[in-house]
Amino acid sequence: MAMMACFDPGDEILIPEPFYANYNGFAAMGGVVLRPFTTLIEENFALPAVEDLAGAVGPRTRAIMICNPNNPTGTLYTRQELAGLAALAKAHDLFLIADEVYREFVYDGLEHDSILSLEGMEDHAVVVESTSKMYSACGARIGALITRNRELMGTVLKYAQARLSPPTLDQAGALSALLHTGRDYFDGVRSEYVARRNTMVQALNALPGVQCPLPGGAFYAVARLPIDDSDAFCQWMLEHHRHEGATVMMAPATGFYATPGLGKQEVRLAYVLDQESLVRAMDCLATGLEAYNARG
């Protein structure tokens, strides 16, 4: 609905890549063009300086879009980075759309800053929220679009009315989750995910030729592997590699980059398994990398 309501066909969105691949589909539905600017694994996928980003604003640019914490990189943006985007949005009258579905998943004592907390952004800030991510309720199709821009909300409401209602039973489930989970629920979730993240990222960086920055949020990490082609490697792992009777399914990072050719040495890993399984998975990946690179 954000893609439909904020834009006319042909309008453009500036977005850091790698980005969640499904944005492509929703942009296509609205006839909107995603203009990527590349963030680098060597910089933990931090945003570029605002001065550099300003040059990317073109005549059809209507928005900047981020996912914070980020899918696929797990990067948590700093308040300074967000303030820079806000300044750019105000200077060029752009929407700043933030997918904040992982906002409770932030670690190491860091705080998540919602773009809704940025000053003077009442007409610019659009937040997207999801029950399924917040409560590990895959398939719950309950979400929210949040903005203080009344004109935009009026337009979004037309799309919502065409849809008639969100699913009834999932609404009941979401309500129950909201009513019966307090802060302590997320404290428990966070400590578990920190342990998983540390286990996985430490194991990754211990492998020869592997580089994985420590993500500040979400439950994803992007790792650079000593491989030639992440699509081929991920497929090969599924089809040909078994370690203790199991393999590891990863997402090739190529699908998260809009610029052709990028991501060929990177994969996205989701640390959504218990620690013991993650340890086994890293052993499996280690043997997989050896075997893959030793092929004839």
Added chain:
Amino acid sequence: MAMMACFDPGDEILIPEPFYANYNGFAAMGGVVLRPFTTLIEENFALPAVEDLAGAVGPRTRAIMICNPNNPTGTLYTRQELAGLAALAKAHDLFLIADEVYREFVYDGLEHDSILSLEGMEDHAVVVESTSKMYSACGARIGALITRNRELMGTVLKYAQARLSPPTLDQAGALSALLHTGRDYFDGVRSEYVARRNTMVQALNALPGVQCPLPGGAFYAVARLPIDDSDAFCQWMLEHHRHEGATVMMAPATGFYATPGLGKQEVRLAYVLDQESLVRAMDCLATGLEAYNARG
């Protein structure tokens, strides 16, 4: 998804009016233009002869779309009418899209003919189906798009994958409804709706100046009333008229016509109440019409 997958922006759909108003929203999302051809209450909203319809096919026409049985009119199309549309679709290489969500709601011993049963329509026929209508489960967001056209289904699948999944809990509810309701369930539903329909339509036609054809299906009827402006009348009923402490909410037919000015004397009524309530509603409408037309 049908509106997105079958068309490019600017493509046109021929559609009998009055039609379900929400099609407008979905067409707008896809940049598709709905080209209405008018059906008449005097003819129980029957489709025009194929020869007359052929003249409406233009260079951007890509589909014919119907709702059968119809919302808002309750009209059940005959096999002959459907065969005519199929011939037209084949002759001009058009999709024939049928919203068949009310297919179990057909009365008087008539049979519902799905466009999927028409010969030679494998590449043209697209059916839309809904659990919420079938099982009176308002808010269940579980539906289906059905076609034998593999290329189209491949495109639809991309939209489905962007959506990731239908809602989990509603899927469980829909599965239960499918597993635990046999033909006898719909027999019971049909006999109840026939009784409601007869009660309402007989009462309507007994009112001075009111005309309401007997609908063959769904649970709607469009009635012509002795009024000047259906929007004003429906609003007046809600704001100013009470009979035994209650009023009747109807949908002005103007919203179901794309041609400006049509439907000003018509309203859509849904016979989704028990018969006793319908009798009271018709008494309320009778007194409402008198009072409305007696205003100063």
